[in-house]
Amino acid sequence: MSGNKPKRTGYADIASHYRKLIADGELAPGQEMPPMSEVCKKFKVSITTANRAYRLLKSEGLTVPKPGVGTVVAEQPGVASSASARLKRIERTGQPYGHGEKSVDHTAALRSIDDPVLVEQLGVDFRDEVVVRTRTFVRDGKRTVFAVSCIHMRALGDVPELLSTEPFGQFWQEVYKARTGKTVTKSPERRSARLAKDYELEALRIDVEPGTPVPVLVVVNTFSDDEGPIEVWEDVWAAGLWQVDTE
Missing domain, CATH: 1.10.10.10 (Winged helix-like DNA-binding domain superfamily/Winged helix DNA-binding domain)
Incomplete structure (x- = not known):
């Protein structure tokens, strides 16, 4: 044999x-x-x-x-990282950002959701409140990725900092795991293409005439603990970038 x-x-x-x-x-x-x-x-x-x-x-x-x-x-390599890549970078280097990279325009708020796809992905009911955190990643002065995290309300009791606009400096799930002893796992990435929404164009500083269709790559990761989905993370990628593969 x-x-x-x-x-x-x-x-x-x-x-x-x-x-x-x-x-x-x-x-x-x-x-x-x-x-x-x-x-x-x-x-x-x-x-x-x-x-x-x-x-x-x-x-x-x-x-x-x-x-x-x-x-x-290259002086300004056209590369950006997905959520998976960022997790693995932290494992390899302990650093949440790559060379010349930072995140800006952080927001955090409670919002009710009426998107049926997100309702299903996060395992909540229509119009339930969730924590929504947004930020834009910038590399060498160029906006590369607009990221949106929708987080289940059950995480808020253990990590109230989720409603702060201050960056964690690490993935919030690490704080959650340390405080609860729970394990958080990630589903395989889901990738698709669609037209950018107006607020995404604004976040990425893509200046086009109103109504101009702008295709973007969307990468979605779902994170779960032992009770079910706890976060849906969506990355919207500006055109002309190469993703760091991690799967």
Whole structure:
């Protein structure tokens, strides 16, 4: 009986590795990328595979050639992170933000919800109140992602800070888990495209004529504890960005 063969490292795996390092700031803008020979040795791949990975990063606008040096990280790489990527970044580095990144325009309020999709996702009744937190992520001065979190009211008793507009500095679920001893899990990301709403265009500073259709990528994550869904996090992505893959 033959055993399972170990998975071979492909060019996409190598590109994903360096994409994460760029997003985390471990490879900063202007910094030289590792030489091809080092990549080949590290991942045990051929020069053809390593070169293909580097070409992919270049095509995504994450790296650029620099005469006399080699390949360097682009000055303003067009990369943004989803909720999943941010969670994994904290696990890897302890940092909620990537290089040159911050969040602005934080809001927090109680709102009744009448969106049937959100009602189902969060497991509440029509027009129930939930905590709604919004913020916009900015990287190197460019607005990249408008994020909306709809949080079940049962979390508010343990984490009253949810109604504060001050950033947590970590994911609020970490505070919730520490105070309750509960486990919070994440469902697979759901991705779709739709036209941006007016307030999303304003948050992302997308200046177009009124009524102009602007397509956006929407990434949704649902987080649950042992009682059911506790947060639905929706990211609305500005056009022209590459997502850091984490799944």
